[in-house]
Amino acid sequence: MAVASKPLRVLVGKVGLDGHDRGVKLIARALRDAGMEVIYTGLHQTPEQVVSAAIQEDVDAIGLSILSGAHNTLFRRVLELLKEQDAEDIALFGGGIIPDEDALTLTAAGVKALFGPGAPMEDIVKFVQGLKPQG
């Protein structure tokens, strides 16, 4: 059985009000199929819930899908909370409809990667695989 002794753990969910979870479910499945342990938290999460869950689950990365247009506020809030909790080692990445301009400022603020609607699943999986598992 192909179990890595230190599988990457990734929290995947949606923050904010939009209810479109098809993409995020596909990503959760693709990451699982790549051998990762994916904690799927579902819809309508607040940044506070996401960060609290990420710490309890000791994940290596958080992947958030935001299609509501509130990406600037929400991603920044998650980064802020991670910093407050001394948990900046957890990599934050995301997906959604995010204008290039916003993507640039968000990555400058600390979001590790952002993937648009047309991004190949392979790229997302490769990005997460490039992160190092803890302990």
Place this chain on the structure above:
Amino acid sequence: MSASSLGLSMRDTHGVAILAEQVRAGNVRAASRLITLLENHPKDRAVVGLLDDTSREATVIGVTGYPGAGKSTVVDRLVGFYRRNGLKVGVLAVDISSPVSGGALLGDRIRMQEHALDREVYIRSMATRGHHGGLAQATGDAALVLKAAGYEAILIETIGVGQNEIDIVNLAHTVVAVVAPGLGDEVQAMKAGLLEVAHIVVVNKGDLPGTDHTLRDLREWCPKVLRTVATTGEGIPELAEAIAGHQRSRGVRHVENARDR
């Protein structure tokens, strides 16, 4: 917590001892990190000895049963019940790892959102990583970490797919099996497996047709059968009382003793 525990290795005995001390002080991040270390190094368990604290007691409750019977919702409701009684509550939710990729999709938290921001509730998803018996290899150690961190009620949700889920019997003081009405064949199968080891059987979704039949059927086999509707909370206080009654009848037991028995 300090970033010094990042990338901490089990071989760093000093670092691990500091981490154990932080766990005992109730530091959530330290508890999370230590559970990860124990998951990743299941044979390297010396740290468990540092967690032992006989002044702390925890009740360990196992919740098992087939997928779709409502285990996570029952667990969610029990968390709410114990929180209202002022207990710190830990949840270990175990799901199966894919035998193909080794990955896992862990979704039990979805049904436990109500407690997401409660600082006195800790929820951890664990994947089996190829371990058989219904739990992950490190689930018992994770329960010890939570006990050391001061969690007083520890709920363990098993993967719930088969008859071979016997690990939970050795770990939990009380085992609750959750079934849904109308699962005729599955209940038949459970009679030969889980139901033999469950101390309490819950017929959840007890507002569905067929509930009375299932209750009658199971009462011929099991000493304690209760009806719940976990989505509304109906029957949960009775379940908590049955769990307490079972534990009274057996005397209070420490987690590590339960492991060894």
